Amino acid sequence: MEHIVIIGNGISGVTAARHIRKLSDKQITIVSAETDYFFSRTALMYVYMGHMKFEHTQPYEDWFWEKNRIHLKKGYVKNIETKSKTLQFADGGSLQYDKLIIATGSKPNKFGWPGQDLDGVMGMYHKQDLDNLERYAPNNKVCKRAVIVGGGLIGIELAEMLNSRNIPVTFLVRENSFWNGVLPEGESTMINRHIKNHHIDLRLGNNLKEIISDENGKVKSIIIQETGEEITCDVVGLTAGVSPNIDFIKDSDIEIGRGVKVNRFLETSIQDVYAIGDCAEQHEGINGRRPIEAVWYTGRMMGETVAQTICGNRIQYNPGHWFNSAKFLDIEYQTYGWVFAKPRENEAHFHWKHADDTKCITVCYNKNTNEFLGINTFGIRMRHGIFDTWLTEKRDVDYVIAHLAEANFDPEFYKTYEVDIHSAFKNELQTV
Amino acid sequence: MSNKINHSMSLAKPDAVDISNKQKVALAIGILGLFILVLALFNTNFPNKGLFLTLSLGFISVGILIYSRDAYLTKLEGIKNDGIWFKSISSRGVWGWILGVILTAFYIVLYFYPQYLGLGKDGASNTGLISLFDPLSNLLSGRNASQWFVYGTLYTIAILAFGYKFMLKYRHNRYEQLRTVSVMFFQLGFAFLIPEFMYVMNSDLPYYDLKSVWPLNYYIFDEWSVKGFLSNGNIGLGLILFGIISIFVITPILTYKYGKRWYCSWVCGCGGLAETAGDSFRQLSSKKMSAWKLERWLIHTVLVFSVVMTVAMVYTYLGYDHNAFWLTKGLFIGLVIGFLTLVFAGVMYFKRKEFGRDAKYGAIGYFVVIALLVIMHFTGTTDNVFFIKGSALRSAYGVYIGSIFSGVIGTGFYPILGNRSWCRFGCPMAAILGFQQRLFSKFRITTNGGQCISCGNCSNSCEMGIDVRAYAQKGENIVRSSCVGCGICSAVCPRGVLKLENDTMEGRINPTEILLGNDVDLMDLVNKK
Numbered sequence: 001m002e003h004i005v006i007i008g009n010g011i012s013g014v015t016a017a018r019h020i021r022k023l024s025d026k027q028i029t030i031v032s033a034e035t036d037y038f039f040s041r042t043a044l045m046y047v048y049m050g051h052m053k054f055e056h057t058q059p060y061e062d063w064f065w066e067k068n069r070i071h072l073k074k075g076y077v078k079n080i081e082t083k084s085k086t087l088q089f090a091d092g093g094s095l096q097y098d099k100l101i102i103a104t105g106s107k108p109n110k111f112g113w114p115g116q117d118l119d120g121v122m123g124m125y126h127k128q129d130l131d132n133l134e135r136y137a138p139n140n141k142v143c144k145r146a147v148i149v150g151g152g153l154i155g156i157e158l159a160e161m162l163n164s165r166n167i168p169v170t171f172l173v174r175e176n177s178f179w180n181g182v183l184p185e186g187e188s189t190m191i192n193r194h195i196k197n198h199h200i201d202l203r204l205g206n207n208l209k210e211i212i213s214d215e216n217g218k219v220k221s222i223i224i225q226e227t228g229e230e231i232t233c234d235v236v237g238l239t240a241g242v243s244p245n246i247d248f249i250k251d252s253d254i255e256i257g258r259g260v261k262v263n264r265f266l267e268t269s270i271q272d273v274y275a276i277g278d279c280a281e282q283h284e285g286i287n288g289r290r291p292i293e294a295v296w297y298t299g300r301m302m303g304e305t306v307a308q309t310i311c312g313n314r315i316q317y318n319p320g321h322w323f324n325s326a327k328f329l330d331i332e333y334q335t336y337g338w339v340f341a342k343p344r345e346n347e348a349h350f351h352w353k354h355a356d357d358t359k360c361i362t363v364c365y366n367k368n369t370n371e372f373l374g375i376n377t378f379g380i381r382m383r384h385g386i387f388d389t390w391l392t393e394k395r396d397v398d399y400v401i402a403h404l405a406e407a408n409f410d411p412e413f414y415k416t417y418e419v420d421i422h423s424a425f426k427n428e429l430q431t432v
Numbered sequence: 433m434s435n436k437i438n439h440s441m442s443l444a445k446p447d448a449v450d451i452s453n454k455q456k457v458a459l460a461i462g463i464l465g466l467f468i469l470v471l472a473l474f475n476t477n478f479p480n481k482g483l484f485l486t487l488s489l490g491f492i493s494v495g496i497l498i499y500s501r502d503a504y505l506t507k508l509e510g511i512k513n514d515g516i517w518f519k520s521i522s523s524r525g526v527w528g529w530i531l532g533v534i535l536t537a538f539y540i541v542l543y544f545y546p547q548y549l550g551l552g553k554d555g556a557s558n559t560g561l562i563s564l565f566d567p568l569s570n571l572l573s574g575r576n577a578s579q580w581f582v583y584g585t586l587y588t589i590a591i592l593a594f595g596y597k598f599m600l601k602y603r604h605n606r607y608e609q610l611r612t613v614s615v616m617f618f619q620l621g622f623a624f625l626i627p628e629f630m631y632v633m634n635s636d637l638p639y640y641d642l643k644s645v646w647p648l649n650y651y652i653f654d655e656w657s658v659k660g661f662l663s664n665g666n667i668g669l670g671l672i673l674f675g676i677i678s679i680f681v682i683t684p685i686l687t688y689k690y691g692k693r694w695y696c697s698w699v700c701g702c703g704g705l706a707e708t709a710g711d712s713f714r715q716l717s718s719k720k721m722s723a724w725k726l727e728r729w730l731i732h733t734v735l736v737f738s739v740v741m742t743v744a745m746v747y748t749y750l751g752y753d754h755n756a757f758w759l760t761k762g763l764f765i766g767l768v769i770g771f772l773t774l775v776f777a778g779v780m781y782f783k784r785k786e787f788g789r790d791a792k793y794g795a796i797g798y799f800v801v802i803a804l805l806v807i808m809h810f811t812g813t814t815d816n817v818f819f820i821k822g823s824a825l826r827s828a829y830g831v832y833i834g835s836i837f838s839g840v841i842g843t844g845f846y847p848i849l850g851n852r853s854w855c856r857f858g859c860p861m862a863a864i865l866g867f868q869q870r871l872f873s874k875f876r877i878t879t880n881g882g883q884c885i886s887c888g889n890c891s892n893s894c895e896m897g898i899d900v901r902a903y904a905q906k907g908e909n910i911v912r913s914s915c916v917g918c919g920i921c922s923a924v925c926p927r928g929v930l931k932l933e934n935d936t937m938e939g940r941i942n943p944t945e946i947l948l949g950n951d952v953d954l955m956d957l958v959n960k961k
């Protein structure tokens with residue numbers, strides 16, 4: 001029986017395994033160094049905040065794996081020998097495969113800051129980071145202040161986590177407004193204000209210069225590059241993005257760039273070796289997407305796709321319209337289609353913000369053809385299905401604004417804003 | 433494993449750290465109010481009972497009010513679940529167990545030893561705790577308090593005060609607020625005040641909480657109850673007719689349109705207490721597959737029991753003779769069997785596919801009931817059914833289901849099993865409504881395409897132990913008979929994936945393998961089979 005080995009028990013590896021099991025009777029082994037069972041990385045924050053226990057982050061009960069004959073092996077893969085189709089483990093063992101799926105995810109970026117490996121300095125990616133945080137920041141007596149470096153999605157989650165235990169947070173953001181490489185200005189500045197309303201010390205346009213150690217090799221303070229200010233702290237969170245977790249592949253024959261290079265079929269340069277999820281890098285981005293997509297659902301979709309290919313139905317990875325979501329403290333964010341921070345050529349943005357400063361939308365459309373290109377929504381839930389259809393049908397922006405109510409996904413009895421949005425849109429057209 | 437687990441067993445940390453001075457004062461006020469009740473329980477004879485009762489209930493309510501205002505109004509609107517799994521009381525820690533034991537003991541005394549609460553037997557005047565409530569009872573209905581009056585008062589206060597707390601906690605969520613106002617209204621009006629006033633108007637009428645529907649008020653068709661109604665002319669007849677219409681007309685229509693939530697989360701008193709006072713314990717319900725299996729056996733067994741018990745009760749006081757009353761034993765059994773058969777055949781014919789694997793269990797249940805009824809008919813005598821006294825069957829149901837299951841375990845075990853274990857494992861009304869919801873209702877929880885990140889907040893918050901995530905991460909709508917439509921899964925979802933809706937029956941159940949967002953051909957290919 002063909003033996004499929006998957007390195008990584010994250011969403012991409014596990015989805016691949018489940019679908020291969022559905023489609024076939026092959027022998028399946030999932031290898032991971034992190035945890036015994038698959039858990040949801042996106043929920044790590046809720047464990048620290050006490051909303052859930054770690055076991056609640058596991059989407060499948062422990063019996064699931066044996067019942068579905070998915071063999072789980074704990075161990076760190078040190079090396080892949082593609083000629084003999086063998087994995088070498090750090091503890092000395094080895095494992096033979098017929099087909100290999102690399103799904104090793106990401107690791108936090110570290111940019112060579114002095115002191116970046118001190119005790120009390122951590123990323124927020126793996127289960128071990130959570131354990132570390134629990135150790136160095138159990139409460140505001142042990143951790144009197146924490147500094148977070150890097151204003152992205154994980155940075156703001158870490159800020160929320162620490163905030164939940166009343167630990168004062170200084171949040172260093174390189175850009176001059178939160179996440180404004182992605183968010184248009186109106187949205188980004190609204191989130192700035194929201195962060196400050198949570199009593200988080202947001203420092204825009206500030207970079208980390210170095211992390212200073214105390215006599216025991218633990219962090220004592222940090223220095224800000226721009227001002228030279230020293231901030232005393234007990235924990236430093238490094239959340240300046242992630243990159244593919246593929247160091248152990250460097251010595252193999254598999255072609256890598258920033259990630260493991262794959263074609264549209266998720267095949268690497270070596271036969272019978274595939275790569276999916278955060279660690280895979282397309283030769284070229286698909287439909288305006290980036291070559292490396294470090295989001296949950298793309299990992300899942302790649303898993304679904306590669307399972308088909310491995311089970312004899314070779315198909316391309318072909319993601320549909322871009323969408324995503326996140327939450328900034330109390331404000332939910334969803335996006336469908338493309339809305340860039342600044343309108344590109346021939347594009348225009350329509351922005352509406354509610355007076356309470358926690359809800360807004362930005363609609364992007366083509367100035368010349370009026371085609372609707374995408375929407376960002378904050379504090380209002382929208383239907384994925386409807387926007388997906390509208391994007392496929394290439395609806396124009398007037399249609400979308402006029403039919404926005406159909407896309408509303410807020411709970412029943414919520415106030416609705418479509419009328420407001422509609423009239424704001426008409427007013428804007430008149431003044432332009 | 434999270435190293436937090438041991439914390440929950442500690443008495444002081446980290447809960448006490450988080451509580452503000454204002455909350456400590458509030459806690460003290462509330463405890464003072466409770467202390468008055470405890471003193472009364474130990475037979476302290478207060479000089480002015482009315483005053484002390486007012487003080488006690490006032491202190492308790494004010495304590496809860498101040499505490500929750502400080503807990504929620506000092507923060508921005510949003511999800512307020514920080515630390516629920518660290519706090520001893522809400523994570524089966526020491527405080528949780530202590531509270532569980534106190535509540536359980538209270539229920540045992542309430543149901544089985546009311547004399548310890550000070551109930552005066554055989555006309556003797558009340559003492560202790562119950563006598564403290566005499567002034568209020570006299571004010572409302574002109575009679576002395578009973579243990580049920582004491583219980584009803586405390587129950588109502590709990591729903592009102594904790595309902596207020598719940599509304600502050602979800603002050604950004606209109607759905608949660610409206611349904612909480614609704615349960616507060618129904619508890620105060622329908623369960624508490626109206627029955628008292630009805631007694632004032634006509635003291636012979638049996639207690640009737642108009643919003644309580646058979647089989648939840650399993651006693652409504654008891655002989656004393658029916659006789660009580662019938663001997664009271666038109667009002668009584670009207671009430672019992674209303675009871676029957678509630679079961680066969682009102683309930684099915686509302687459940688068809690809105691799902692069982694119209695009752696379980698908007699009207700019901702048991703649900704009301706669970707959603708308000710019990711809210712802090714919702715995360716404790718088990719999400720395991722094994723718990724779900726147990727649930728389905730248990731709740732349907734109770735349903736069978738309650739149907740057979742009620743039929744048996746009515747059966748024993750019906751005559752054989754046509755001339756005495758048009759409804760005879762034989763005709764009655766025939767009608768019941770006919771009705772059940774109609775329902776069963778209808779479901780099998782129209783809904784066979786949606787019923788799926790459950791069809792087998794449905795069939796087993798149906799045949800068990802029919803068999804029991806037939807046996808009953810042929811072994812029954814004037815007051816014996818199944819060779820035991822009909823009244824014994826009735827009191828067994830009353831004790832084991834009505835008291836022990838719904839009260840002692842259902843509420844006493846809030847801090848251990850979660851706040852809706854009665855609703856989930858025991859309530860026969862929930863079983864009937866759930867059956868309708870599963871097969872004939874427009875209600876469902878819609879999932880939002882491919883947005884789910886499998887975080888598990890929804891499952892964690894589901895008081896009915898539904899593994900909501902298992903559906904959401906597949907993009908599958910949640911159509912489950914046990915869902916009470918509390919809406920909390922939708923509220924806590926950080927990605928806006930869940931929406932409670934009433935829409936057409938078409939496409940309500942949508943099993944998918946591949947979610948929206950993927951290659952369209954692949955979605956078709958995989959979802960087709």
Ligand SMILES: Cc1cc2nc3c(=O)[nH]c(=O)nc-3n(C[C@H](O)[C@H](O)[C@H](O)COP(=O)(O)OP(=O)(O)OC[C@H]3O[C@@H](n4cnc5c(N)ncnc54)[C@H](O)[C@@H]3O)c2cc1C
Nearest residue numbers: 008010011012032033034076077104105277278294295296
């Ligand atoms: C805090 C946080 C919040 C997030 N929130 C969101 C969100 O809201 N929405 C969203 O879309 N995305 C979110 N993401 C991103 C998302 O979690 C990732 O895109 C996704 O988990 C990637 O899945 P994966 O299967 O590719 O890899 P991973 O989940 O990283 O799994 C890879 C596994 O492989 C193991 N591994 C690596 N190398 C080896 C080796 N050599 N030997 C053995 N095992 C190895 C790793 O230890 C790991 O367990 C978040 C990420 C983080 C960290």
Ligand code: SF4
Nearest residue numbers: 884887888890904925
């Ligand atoms: S539905 Fe929402 S709460 Fe539930 S797992 Fe998915 S993202 Fe999390």
Ligand code: SF4
Nearest residue numbers: 894915916918919921
């Ligand atoms: S599924 Fe959601 S709405 Fe239904 S009972 Fe559970 S938490 Fe409440």
